[in-house]
Amino acid sequence: MIQIIPVEGMKMVMPGDRLGVEIVKALERNGTSLADGDIVVVSHVVVSKAEGRLYRLTEITPTPQAMELARITGKEPPHVEAILREARRIVRVRGEVIITETRHGLICANSGVDLSNVGDGLAAGLPEDPDAAARRIRREIEEMTGAKVAVIICDSHGRPFRRGAVNVAIGCSGIEPIWDRRGEPDLYGRILRSKQICIADELASAAELVIGQAAEGVPAAVIRGYRFKPGETGASQIIRPREESLF
Amino acid sequence: MIQIIPVEGMKMVMPGDRLGVEIVKALERNGTSLADGDIVVVSHVVVSKAEGRLYRLTEITPTPQAMELARITGKEPPHVEAILREARRIVRVRGEVIITETRHGLICANSGVDLSNVGDGLAAGLPEDPDAAARRIRREIEEMTGAKVAVIICDSHGRPFRRGAVNVAIGCSGIEPIWDRRGEPDLYGRILRSKQICIADELASAAELVIGQAAEGVPAAVIRGYRFKPGETGASQIIRPREESLF
Numbered sequence A, B: 001m002i003q004i005i006p007v008e009g010m011k012m013v014m015p016g017d018r019l020g021v022e023i024v025k026a027l028e029r030n031g032t033s034l035a036d037g038d039i040v041v042v043s044h045v046v047v048s049k050a051e052g053r054l055y056r057l058t059e060i061t062p063t064p065q066a067m068e069l070a071r072i073t074g075k076e077p078p079h080v081e082a083i084l085r086e087a088r089r090i091v092r093v094r095g096e097v098i099i100t101e102t103r104h105g106l107i108c109a110n111s112g113v114d115l116s117n118v119g120d121g122l123a124a125g126l127p128e129d130p131d132a133a134a135r136r137i138r139r140e141i142e143e144m145t146g147a148k149v150a151v152i153i154c155d156s157h158g159r160p161f162r163r164g165a166v167n168v169a170i171g172c173s174g175i176e177p178i179w180d181r182r183g184e185p186d187l188y189g190r191i192l193r194s195k196q197i198c199i200a201d202e203l204a205s206a207a208e209l210v211i212g213q214a215a216e217g218v219p220a221a222v223i224r225g226y227r228f229k230p231g232e233t234g235a236s237q238i239i240r241p242r243e244e245s246l247f
Helices: A019-029 A044-050 A064-073 A077-085 A130-145 A199-211 B019-029 B044-050 B064-073 B077-085 B130-145 B199-211
Strands: A002-006 A039-043 A054-056 A087-094 A097-102 A107-109 A122-124 A150-157 A166-173 A220-224 B002-006 B039-043 B054-056 B087-094 B097-102 B107-109 B122-124 B150-157 B166-173 B220-224
Touching: A002 A199, A002 B199, A019 A039, A019 A044, A019 A130, A039 A044, A039 A130, A039 A199, A044 A122, A044 A130, A044 A150, A044 A166, A064 A077, A064 A087, A064 A097, A077 A087, A077 A097, A107 A150, A130 A150, A130 A166, A150 A199, A166 A199, A166 B199, A199 A220, A199 B002, A199 B166, A199 B199, B002 B199, B019 B039, B019 B044, B019 B130, B039 B044, B039 B130, B039 B199, B044 B122, B044 B130, B044 B150, B044 B166, B064 B077, B064 B087, B064 B097, B077 B087, B077 B097, B107 B150, B130 B150, B130 B166, B150 B199, B166 B199, B199 B220
Parallel strands: A039 A150, B039 B150
Antiparallel strands: A002 A220, A002 B002, A039 A220, A054 A122, A087 A097, A097 A107, A150 A166, B002 B220, B039 B220, B054 B122, B087 B097, B097 B107, B150 B166
């Protein structure tokens, strides 16, 4: 059996906070201690806040390109300017949606720039380097608890062919994000030829069942009882390079 | 806390089997009884087997189009013929991958025609109507146990921009697949404008952490402790219509 445990009662995160420490403290207050093999999934918003990756929208001067895109999409020009600063390129614009490729290579809406749960007049960009953030949080947790854990940083992304967003892994440490099952036998002994499963994304989705997106105030979850392959390749390897893309 | 419980020790599924009944029996043998609010996630392969949706590859005569596609992709011609029979259109062909739109409107590799876990010389198509299959299984479970449950039928799909497949919902009953959170306040009272979460896909991904894809012999999982919105819109509404597509 697998358990998904919400990390409840965390304090509001401020720039400079050590998230690994805050997560362990909140869990202890709830009577939970971390154990070897636990996976800690952390919402990117608190990572961005702890890193101080915030835009004060009133202090941003939009470029002419941002003004034009704001006119087309109906978004506020400073918000569009923040989106453009976080983007490597614009992939699509339709209706009020701006799909970009972020500096990290992620294809997502609004470069992941979030107006939710950051406070009035503020917007949060994605963490500077989500894999590095996952490593940092993992180190903090392991130093405090002595438990060998994995850490995943998550964000909710839309999909081209399916409605609704799902949570995916944008950073990870201590876990191989993709489980390559090619070469294993099936129930009938037939060898699997093409099964690669993005375990990190499935864990991120599972965690969101307790993390939520609105006023829950649950920025992290612990997944217990899932045996994963340890590794340090990072979530950046989940991003499909453009030359591999079928679309 | 949320629990993900594997449905272990199910018998090999045969055409005509009533899956809801078999799932309840297997759970009872393991000492688990279903309760109101449980979500039962079932792998599409056993649904297809129970429906007899199997192709005997030696008995299939490939069309010239299937022969040509088999030559390009290196697949066996009868396998390609089964893929084409399940497809509404071919979306992309590259390397050994054939991406199609299935009769249901799903965009996926090989029309979802699976050679794994069905036995030698056989291939399984997707269930005829996955939402109807979910309703049928739910009715069987509710009649046997008296518990009000939701049922999701899952399959693992690749994604355009991300490596590795993840489990998604191709059928559901008793649950609203998409949670529309627009209009709710965030932590700071800011109203969410664009948050729609595909809960059914997240639940399908969570379930795969115990279901697996190779020789595990775990074709279903129970997710307990997640409060969902009851509904009967079905997973077909998750499919983004072509006119809404950004890609």
